[in-house]
Amino acid sequence: MEVKINSLTDQEMELRLEGITPAMANSLRRAILREVPVMAVDELEVKLNDSALHDEILAHRMAMVPLKTPLRGYVLPEECKCGEGRCPRCTVTLSLQKEGPCLVVSGDLLSSDENVVPVSDSIPIVKLERGQKLELIALARLGLGKQHAKWQPGLAFYKYMPLVRVNQKECDGCEDCVQACPPKILALSGGKVVVTDVLKCIMCRMCEKVCKRGAIRVSFDDSRFIFRVETNGSLRPEQLFLQAVKVLAEKCGEFEKLVEKL
Amino acid sequence: MRPIRCITCGKLLGDKYEEFDRRVKAGEDPKAVLDGLGLKRYCCRTVMLTSVDLTEEIQKYKKW
Numbered sequence: 579m580e581v582k583i584n585s586l587t588d589q590e591m592e593l594r595l596e597g598i599t600p601a602m603a604n605s606l607r608r609a610i611l612r613e614v615p616v617m618a619v620d621e622l623e624v625k626l627n628d629s630a631l632h633d634e635i636l637a638h639r640m641a642m643v644p645l646k647t648p649l650r651g652y653v654l655p656e657e658c659k660c661g662e663g664r665c666p667r668c669t670v671t672l673s674l675q676k677e678g679p680c681l682v683v684s685g686d687l688l689s690s691d692e693n694v695v696p697v698s699d700s701i702p703i704v705k706l707e708r709g710q711k712l713e714l715i716a717l718a719r720l721g722l723g724k725q726h727a728k729w730q731p732g733l734a735f736y737k738y739m740p741l742v743r744v745n746q747k748e749c750d751g752c753e754d755c756v757q758a759c760p761p762k763i764l765a766l767s768g769g770k771v772v773v774t775d776v777l778k779c780i781m782c783r784m785c786e787k788v789c790k791r792g793a794i795r796v797s798f799d800d801s802r803f804i805f806r807v808e809t810n811g812s813l814r815p816e817q818l819f820l821q822a823v824k825v826l827a828e829k830c831g832e833f834e835k836l837v838e839k840l
Numbered sequence: 841m842r843p844i845r846c847i848t849c850g851k852l853l854g855d856k857y858e859e860f861d862r863r864v865k866a867g868e869d870p871k872a873v874l875d876g877l878g879l880k881r882y883c884c885r886t887v888m889l890t891s892v893d894l895t896e897e898i899q900k901y902k903k904w
Contacts, residue, residue: 589878630895630898631841631895639841639844642843642844642845642854644852684854697852698855699855700854701852701854701855702841702842702854703841704841705899727850730850810850810851
């Protein structure tokens with residue numbers, strides 16, 4: 579398997595994976611969506627809530643706030659020795675105390691660990707009118723995307739490498755396909771059609787449809803993938819990808835052991 | 841309150857409303873603002889364009 583990074587930002591990454599099967603690309607995708615642990619608010623102790631939102635809605639909104647997650651230092655509450663999921667090895671407390679009039683934002687949360695803080699400080703949680711008070715303690719824990727979407731670290735999706743072939747003998751340069759192509763990746767050069775940026779092809783086959791001579795063919799290569807990873811900010815995209823690979827490798831190791839026992 | 845995450849894909853939108861509202865109110869084309877915020881999928885764009893904040897309406901009838 580060959581991996582090449584096409585582009586990388588704080589939130590997004592585009593990879594080119596070559597020499598793997600669709601099944602493997604899909605298991606990577608699923609590992610990213612379901613198996614990489616990140617922090618999210620899991621429990622709320624509401625002491626005072628005068629706001630217009632019910633405690634439950636408030637809890638839901640708090641859980642949706644993505645938290646920055648260090649790769650080391652915390653364990654899943656199921657694996658923690660404390661057994662309750664309340665010790666500092668598995669839980670981070672975020673406290674909040676506000677009185678209106680104001681807009682309560684994620685930046686108002688005071689974390690017990692400076693490494694586990696909301697990704698952005700400007701996420702609105704609830705509006706308070708004059709005299710309304712809000713006082714709560716939120717417990718954030720590690721969790722897996724398969725348990726709840728709040729623990730989903732990001733998105734991953736891929737497409738097969740598109741192949742656009744122009745039969746130069748048949749092509750008469752009528753430019754119909756150049757006009758029809760939605761992402762505009764075809765161009766005319768020297769009376770013949772050429773592909774400018776095949777990565778942008780969406781495989782809609784419009785060019786095939788409009789070509790009267792059948793000179794253009796769209797297909798794909800299912801051993802090469804354009805793989806995109808998007809995070810919600812809790813991990814960096816390359817960290818997320820590597821963690822997913824690690825989890826997948828661990829799972830394969832477990833599977834191997836089980837098979838050997840048979 | 842408006843959703844913190846995109847209802848369909850889970851992208852974080854909570855920190856983008858302030859800028860979106862301010863720029864649209866200033867007369868910018870919503871399309872350009874959405875592009876500027878990096879919202880490519882139509883699910884996130886729909887949430888940004890159509891969500892309504894009703895907390896102030898509810899506040900009127902709230903006793904505490």
